[in-house]
Amino acid sequence: MKGYKVAVEATKKIICITRTIADLEGSKLISESALQESIKWKSIAPELYIPLRSEGV
Numbered sequence: 001m002k003g004y005k006v007a008v009e010a011t012k013k014i015i016c017i018t019r020t021i022a023d024l025e026g027s028k029l030i031s032e033s034a035l036q037e038s039i040k041w042k043s044i045a046p047e048l049y050i051p052l053r054s055e056g057v
Contacts (some may be wrong), residue, residue, distance in 0.1 A: 015039050
């Protein structure tokens with residue numbers, strides 16, 4: 001997966017969604033397919049990516 005430039009906050013959101021997808025697949029590890037699906041959802045439905053809470057809020 002080359003050619004992606006992603007901000008730190010967006011990366012955190014993608015990792016959270018990827019972890020959820022892996023959990024739903026019953027996997028203890030994050031797979032490349034789960035990561036690809038998460039990136040796909042980010043581009044299709046960005047409204048699903050709610051802002052992460054800041055520490056201390």
